[in-house]
Amino acid sequence: MYEPQGPGTPIAQPYGYAYPPGPPPQRPKTSGLAIAALVLGLAGCLLLPLLPAFILGIMALSQTGPGKQQGRGLAIGGLAAAAFWTIGWIALAKNTMGDLDRHTASPPSASCATPPAGHADACTLKPGECFEQPSVKGTFATVELTSCGSAHAAEAIGAFTPADTSWPGAEKLRAEAVGECRRIMEKNVDRPRLEASGVHAELSYMGPGRESWENGVRTVFCTIYSPDSQLTGSVLVPGADLSIPTG
Known part of the structure; x- marks a missing residue:
């Protein structure tokens, strides 16, 4: 037992040694x-x-x-x-690029008459041209051409000629257009840039009806169509194949 000591007397220390504190435990590193x-x-x-x-x-x-x-x-x-x-x-x-399965025929005129100025029909429309399309469904003789640099509804991305010599019927023509236009889209359309723009667009086509077919109109145009005319600038990749038929 330790007893209190008088003034000036050293105070006894308890038995033992004081060690300096060791390093703190290491925390696990963050991955x-x-x-x-x-x-x-x-x-x-x-x-x-x-x-x-x-x-x-x-x-x-x-x-x-x-x-x-x-x-x-x-x-x-x-x-x-x-x-x-x-x-x-x-x-x-x-x-x-919603509703890519929505392919509808929009038959052009039954014969190749000269379209009004600033318009195109089944015989004068060219892949790469932009235009105002009345609707994604229906029948119309001509479309109004417009600059691809301004807001527009549609652009022709390519064209093909069905192999049939006689009228194939609307369903068979549609089925062929679905396959051919998908192939042309994958080849000619800059989809990443179109998707990044946030514009709602659909793959569609304009093909002849029976009367047009029997009058010699056989070209089917594949198009990218924006219902709200939100397209600005061409949707085509540089060097896109714009021959008719698209190779």
Whole structure:
């Protein structure tokens, strides 16, 4: 037992030694993959970072968790952001090139008369020309040509001539137009640029009806059509094949 001592007397120290405090325990490092996944996921509005964000996010999940590196929340946040932007891009694609199966025939005139100035018909329309189309369905003799640089409803992206010599019927003609116009679209249309513009557009065609066919009008024009005349600028890729028929 230690007893109180008088003034000037050294105070006895208890038995033992005082060690300087040791270094604090090291905290687990934050996963670099988790940080990268979050950054790329947040940058998903640019489209290209989405795939790397998913890959790095999944890899970061295996690196993080109890007893492992920190950053699991960052990895989850990156995956969630990438998923959000993916849904947004899918919705945008559906909006801008929506209803691609909606192909309808819009028969031009029964014969090749000279169209009014500033208009074109089945015999004078050329792929690459932009015009105002009355509707995606119906029958009309001519379309009003317009500059591709200003707002317009449609652009002819190519043309083909059906192989039939006699009238094939509306359904058979439509089926052939669906296949041919899809092929021409994949070849001639700059779809990434069109989709990025946010414009609602549809793949359609203008083909002859029976009377026109029997009068020798056989050309079918494939078109990109915007119901609200929102197209501005050509939808074609540089060097698009504009021959008739499109090769």
